[in-house]
Amino acid sequence: MRTSHRLDSIPMSGIRKMFDLARPDSINLGLGEPDIEPPAAAVEGMNEAALAGLNRYGPTAGIPALRESVAKRFSGFGDLTAGNVMITPSGSSALLEVAMSFLDPGDEVLIPSPGFVIYGPHAVLAGGKGVEYRLTEGDFQPDIEDIEAKITPRTKMLMVNNPSNPTGGVLEEEPYKALLDLADDRDLMIVADEVYNEFVYEGVHRSFIPRLDRAVVINGFSKTMAVTGWRMGIAIANEDAMEDLVKMQYHLCASPAMPSQYGILKAMPGLDGYLANARTVFKRRRDLISDRINEIPGMCITPPKGAFYAFPSFDCDISSADLAMMLVREGLICTPGSAFGKYGEGHLRFSYAADESKIEAGMDILAATVKKIRR
Ligand SMILES: Cc1ncc(COP(=O)(O)O)c(C=O)c1O
Known part of the structure; x- marks a missing residue:
């Protein structure tokens, strides 16, 4: 069967690719879905x-x-x-x-x-x-x-x-x-x-x-x-x-x-009561991940005002795809900025729809990895 030219000309999502490389014990800050239960x-x-x-x-x-x-x-x-x-x-x-x-x-x-x-x-x-x-x-x-x-x-x-x-x-x-x-x-x-x-x-x-x-x-x-x-x-x-x-x-x-x-x-x-609680949880995590990122020399983020993603820039001589790959090998799943288009390079995406202990552990891995690269 021959694939249509239209489908042939588009790549598989860069987000899914990272999951194929993950270890079973990885910290997953790659997924764009809330970790809370439905109403x-x-x-x-x-x-x-x-x-x-x-x-x-x-x-x-x-x-x-x-x-x-x-x-x-x-x-x-x-x-x-x-x-x-x-x-x-x-x-x-x-x-x-x-x-x-x-x-x-x-x-x-x-x-x-x-x-x-x-x-x-x-x-x-x-x-x-x-x-x-x-x-x-x-x-x-x-x-x-x-x-x-x-x-x-x-x-x-x-x-x-x-x-x-x-x-x-x-x-x-x-x-x-x-x-x-x-x-x-x-x-x-x-x-x-x-x-x-x-x-x-x-x-x-x-x-x-x-x-x-x-x-x-x-x-x-x-x-x-x-x-x-x-x-x-x-x-x-x-x-x-x-x-x-x-x-x-x-x-x-x-x-x-x-x-x-x-x-x-x-x-x-x-729904309003459910969402008020969800927003409180996500805002706390947003503050945590933004603070942790801004403590890392070479990484910078303006705390995002919405959604549940942090998209910091990094100042290291490496592509976002290579950096994300290094992080996956160290046990942290995130998404390279380049997966989101040509103006996404120089960034990584972390979903903070994950509990605080995972965010803390993920940011420890990020800090240690970026430190190694910048040495
Ligand atoms: C910006 C944006 N639009 C649309 C969607 C699609 O969501 P769903 O197909 O689950 O309704 C997503 C999912 O991640 C999204 O991030």
Whole structure:
């Protein structure tokens, strides 16, 4: 069987590669998933649904009660109804559905760099092309001049990830407004990936929901309810775009998983309390990992304001891939910055969705390894 040229031209994720090299006793700060348990109500709701026989296909856009509940939850950002919400089989598939629904062959997609690893491949799978734009160093805001310079007549889509994986950056007001002005001036569609919107430790989350005339917003429950294995995402769009997305989702999977949706639905009323606790835990770990990193000569980080990733820079004469490889051999799994695009070099990504003792032990390994290299 011959692989398609599209698939052939994209690499396997750099994140997964590190796991293949890991020792069984390694400290894993590589994974982008919360280590806390899901809300108990979610697990109950899923079990109840499965036991009650809700194990068949459901509505393509998701069960109405969950669509409504999601619309209500996000209505603080704009005037939303259930008709603006589709439940998807993961944030990842929602992103692919958007690419497949709105890109034509040759279309260009501006993607943040460093940025989440699937944006570029999705553009390619949909027949288009990803063009990396730079995030500024330190606070990791979109570099508006760089974006402007990279717009061509084929540019159709502008990806924004707020809060950001891998940087933990949270979009500030000025770049937020500048992105919207640019999209208006140059007639670009915005795809805003907001899966970490509940994990902001300082400042506020600026959603693109108020601009559904120009934006499709992606979210999900993987991070919000610590259910990465349930595969539950969200697409929020205006009614025209929603019609396209529902058509695409029908052809992709017919409908999202039924028991998972009922589980999520049952946990929605208690979500604020659950998240307040999760944010307290993650903020404490963020402070710990930032302090530990900044104590290491040659490493530097501005404490990230959101998500659960630390993305420090290092000042050593070695590539991020080689440094990450050395760390894996020493028993610490992390991800090289270069896995997140050309502007990610010179950095490492650590997930701090791991308990404090693991963060401490991981940072001991990091400090000892960097010391060896700099000698
Ligand atoms: C920025 C970002 N977007 C989307 C996703 C996809 O999440 P899921 O497919 O689990 O909903 C992830 C997962 O790591 C992510 O980091």
